[in-house]
Structures are given as structure tokens and as C-alpha cells.
Amino acid sequence: MKHEFQQLSPHILIMHAEHETDRPILAAITGERRTLLMDAGNSPAHAELFRQEMAKRGMRQPELIVLTHWHWDHSFGMSAWKVPVIAHEGTAEVLGSLAGRSWSDDDLEELVLTGTLSEESAQHIRLEYGDNRNITVVKPDIVFTESINVDLGGVTCELSHVGGDHSADSCILHVKEDNVLFLGDALGPSVYGGPRQYSSTGFLNLLGLAYGYNAQWVVESHGVPMSTAEFRADLAPWERLARIVDVFGHNRERVVKELKDYLKLQELPADLLQGVEYFLAGSK
Template structure:
């Protein structure tokens, strides 16, 4: 069952549900306008949030902003009927996806082309049902930006900044300055399309540099997690930042990275979470080497 919560003076959220990869949705309510952060992974998902807002007397969204193009954040757009704001990369990808008819065969082809993953298709089929009942309408956003945009809602403002990263090149942070809340979307996650999951140390550390610029944030929200306090978030993400720095220092020396990370955590054996993440970083190192060889005119072998 969906959990609805007010996390600050102006922000209401519906928590993530993992059965069909539903991310957090948020309503940021100003004196003049309500901004929806992300549209949901389907009209059904969007409808649950709309009804929750109505039951609590919260003013419904007048416009929405998208953190990135992935289906779970955007395929519910048709249910809202309000103008949408997104990075130009998000707009381009949704425009491309809008030409597809979402049959089982189409989904299979998109997996083969590495535009989607098998896990994504599984979640989409569970969310939308069998092919004969499936209706997916992709909407192209109305307003696009390149670097950042600020939205005045009346007494409260939202700043959307493009940050990129491995998860999706169009990823954005959404900062509600007056409430000291930063929505991170999925930006800090690994890539999920285009081949095996991967991280790059440069990509992750760039995201951390951007994150540290938000000195006033007291609540951090990742789309498939739960809102956490500043101290708790920085303590957790600091360990991941250290791992990225070790990869930047040692490259593909997995054994040395594992040993030094275990020392950093003061453990005899590295937890599985970090062992798995090192594997993602190793994929990123190999991809970077291959791209470097191609740029230099080599064959990548």
C-alpha cells in the first residue's frame, strides 16, 4: 500500500514501491502553484498520488518537472494534463520513445538494442498488464532547459540543475531552498541501460562535487529510497565517495581497491554491497579504456 507523508512545510511525497519500480513522487506547494516532481511510472501510479493529495486537501499540481527520462519517472505524464519541464536530453529521448507501440516484440527489440533492460521490461509488464490490455502514451515535455532553471511557486522556489552521471546523462537535482530539501532523482545510481551496470569514478565524483555545493540541505531524497537527514546521508554517501576515489587512484586493481576499502570500513571482509559496486566500477574502467582506444584510433582489443 502506498505511503503518503509530509516531509517539510511545503512538500508532500508518496513513497517508492519496489514491486513494479515505482519511485517517490512529490508535490511542492507554494502560495500560487504546486509543482509535481516526476510523473510516475504509469497513469495508475499517478492516480494514486492524485487521490492522496485530494484526500488531504493539498492543491493539485499546476506543472511538473522530470528528474530524467527513465520510464518509471515519466510514463505517467498523460494522467496529469499539466505543462512539463525537463532537460533537453529528457525531451529528446521521450520524443524518440513516443514513436513506439509498446508490444512484447517492441520491448524485446529495445532490450536487444540495450535501450531497456530485461528487468525494466518485467516491471513494465507487471505495471501495465498483458499486451492486449497495455496502453502506454508518452508525452513530450513542454519546456526544456540546458543547465538549470528556477521556478517560483509563490513564497517558495525550486531550482532544477542538470548534473548528468552514469545512471542517465540527463539526470537533474531538484532543490527546494526554503524547505532545505534536495531531491536527487536516481543520479547517484549506476547505469542500467547500454550493457552491464557500471559506474565511473569521474562520473560519481562529479555528482558528489555538485552535491557538496548544497550546503544548506537538511533532507536528502533519492527516488527509490526514503528521505534521510543530512548527517545520515553524508555518512552513508561518504563511504561511496571513498570507493570512487580508490577506483580513480588504482584503476582496475580490484584486489587493492577491495583491501583498502575494507580498511577504510574497519572490516575483515568487504560487505556484499560494496563488493558488487566494485564490479560495476570495473565495468566502467573497461568501458573507459575501450572508448579511449577508439578515440585514439585503436580497435579496443
Template sequence: MKHKFQLLSPHILIMHAEHETDRPILAAILGERRTLLLDAGNSPAHAELFRKELSEYGYRQPDMIALTHWHWDHTFGLSAWDLPTVAHEGTAEALTRLSGLDWSDEGLEGLAVQGIISDESILHIRKEYGSHRTIRFMKPDIVFADKITIDLGGITCELNHVGGDHSADSCVLYVKEDNVLFLGDALGPSVYGGPRQYSSTGFLKLLNLAYKYDAQWYVESHGVPMSGTEFRADLASWERLARVVDVFGQDRERVVLEMKTYLKLEELPKDLQQGVEYFIAGTK
């Protein structure tokens, strides 16, 4: 697979997501005095690839790391960097719990049964690490509860805790001078501990928060960067769906009818059909 890198703005270099092993976007935010790495990668191999790319571009290597949330694909590369790490207190607590777990093939099956990871995560971890895997956990050095501002020298990064269905510790990172908002996976559904679901009210709250930034670029960890206009257009049908579920709750037939009418379609696209199930599950 050809890895895709992009200078998103004057101070931000990203490595795009790879879905084969669930590698999220990694970003280097380049200040005058230091470089901040957003998320650590899903493995040392993922981390090393980005490190080499930064070197080839001639950019300063990261001096510190900020984590969006605790999930394995965002944190298992921490040991490859061994840098001061900033994280929400919930992320720090989760990583402490993970460090004592068994990540062998047999252990992975048990973790899925416990709802700590998903069956999909097992497939991705096996493909990323192979059969012989040693996963070393690093504890965050700087832990915050609500928000924290990081001065990189001429570039200001604001890491804000927003929570949400995907992970209670989810944070967004706003790069003020470049007007770029990294959303992590905050707008995603829950993925561990049972069927995937969204709270329609919670989703709308997070979406409204994201819109308030009025960012030039919106970056979701497993998507592609979007301009503000593209982001609003991409989320318009999901916003409408959430509002419909807020009104009609578990009345699936009415929800589907309202969405078909709104979109002027005879049949909802597969992603929205799935979205209907996620949001209805979130009303229970």
C-alpha cells in the first residue's frame, strides 16, 4: 500500500488513515520551538513510518504527544516514541487498566468477550502485529480534566475534552493559528461493550460544538480532511437523522419515512440505514 502524506496547512503534516489495519490519521503540528504529535499510532511500525516521513521532509521530530482517546489504534504506538504525553484523565485511567491485560491470541478473545475490544479490533491487531506480539504501555505524563492549551512557539493547540458515545474520554484538538480542528473519533458510535449505538441528542451536541469552531479544515481520524463546507454537507443527512430520532424515538418506520422524504429517495443509502439502527439503539 502506498502511504499518503499531506501538508494540510503551513504548520500541519498528516499521514492519512489506512483501513486495512485500522491505522488512524497521525498529525505533526510544527511550532517554532517544538513539534506536537497528535495520537501515537496503532503500533511501533505505524509510528516509525511517520517518523521516517518527517525526517525525509526535513521537519523537526515530535517533542511531545497529545492523545485524542485511549483506543488501541491511537495509543499502542506510544512506546515507539517514548515522549512526554498529554492526555485526558480518563485516557490515563484506561491505559493503566490495559497495561495488565493479556494481548495474546487467546487473551484477545477474552478481551472481546469482556467488551474491552471488539471482534473487528482482534482482526486488525492480528494483522498489524502478527502472531508474536509484545505491547508495551506508557502512562501519560500530563493529565487534564477539562481542557489544556499547549504553546509550540507561534502555534497554539487547544485540547478539549468532549466525551461522546465512541469513548467517554474523547478529546478534540484545535490548532488556533491554522484554524484546523482534529475531531479524533468523537463523532463515531460506541464500538466496544455491545451493539454499536449513538445518542441522537449527544451526537447533535457534539456536532454543534464542532460547527462553532468554524474551522477551515475538519479532520476525523479515520476519514479524510474536509473543508468547513464539505464537512457540513457530509454531515447534513446525519444531523437530520439525529433530529428525526430525537422526535420519533424508536418508531423506526416513521424515522425511515421522514428521512426518505427529506432526501427524496425511495430507499435510504446503506450508511444511513445503519445509522438508523445506531440511533434507535441509542434511545433504549
């Protein structure tokens, strides 16, 4: 698997997402005194690639990790770093409940049946780890409830709990001096514990919060970094869809018609059609 690296801003190096085994973006944020890592990677192998790139560039290795949420692809690389981890109390609770599991095929099947994981995630874990899965789930060291600030020396990182459909513990990370906003997966639909769905009101609240930062870069964990203007343009159809569902959520035909009219399209693209179903599921 080949990853791309990007010096996103003066203090931030990112490793781009790779979708074959669901590897999200990782970010190293370096101040005068210490380096902080945003998300740990989905495996020690994922983590090692970033460690090697940092070493190649002569960068200080991370002394701290912050997690955006508990999901396996963001947290299962923690054991490779052996540094203190900061996470929301909800993240700590779920990771604590997963510690010590065998991660055998039977164990994965049980986690899917109970809604802890999706079948898609189980398949990605099989691909990432192979047949002999030596997975060590680590509990965070420092737990917060609402928000926490970390001073790296001339660079301040604010990790804030925002929740949302994707995961109740979702957090966003704002690097103040570089004005970079990491959204994690906070704007994603629910993926575990039932059919995928969006709450239109919750989605709009999170979108408004993200827009309010007017960040130089907005980074979603499985996407590509965008300026705020690009991000707003990219999310405009979804924002309109959420607003339409807020009004006509009981009427699929009307929702589709209103969105087609807004976009001036005869037919909606596949991703928006899927989005319609997610939002309608969330409005019931």
C-alpha cells in the first residue's frame, strides 16, 4: 500500500487516507517543545509507515496522541506508539470494553452480530491484519469530557467533543496557529448498530460549527484536505438535502424533487441518492 504525505501547513504533516483497508488520515503536529499525533492508525503497520516518514524528514516523533473517536481504524495502532493518549470519556469506555478480545473470526462475527462493528469493518480488519490477528486494544491515559487544550510550544491544539451520528464520542481538533480543523468522521452517518442514517438537524448543527471556524484547511479523515470555500461548495448539496429533510422528511418523493430542482438535475448522482436514504432513515 502506497501512502502520500503532505506538509499541510507550517506545523502539520499528514499521511493521506488509503481506502483498501480503511486507513484514515494521520497528522503529526509539531511545536517547539513536543509533537502530537492526531489518531493512532488502524494497525501497527499503518503507524510504522508514518513513523518512518517522520524519521526520514528529521521530525521529532510524537510524545502525545489524541483520538477523534474510538473506531478501530483510528485507534488500533495505539500500541505501536507507546506514548500517552488523550481521548473523550466515551472513547475510553468503548476501548476499555474491547481490550483483551481475541479478534478471531468467531470474535469478529460476534462483534458484528451485536452491532459493535459492521461487516464492512470486520472485512477491513481481516484485510489489514491477515489470518493471525495480534491486535492489542489500549485504553487512553488522559480522559476529558467537553474539551481539552494541548500546548505544544507555540502551537495550541484544542480537542472538542461534538458527538453526531457517526459515533457518540466524535471529537474535532483545531490547530489554532495554523487554523487547521480536523473533523475526524464527525460528519459521517452512523455505521454501527443498525442501518446507516443521518439526523438532519444534528448534521446541520455540526456543519454550522465547522463553518464557524473559517479554517484555512478542513480535513475529514477519509477525504482530502479542503479550504473552507471548497468544503462549503462540496457540502452544499448535502446541506440543502438536510434542510429539505427537516421540512419534508416524511415524503421521499418530495425530498428527491426538491433536491433535483435545487441542483437543476434530471437525476441525482448515486452518492446523493444514498444520502437521501440515510437522512430519511434518520427522520423516522
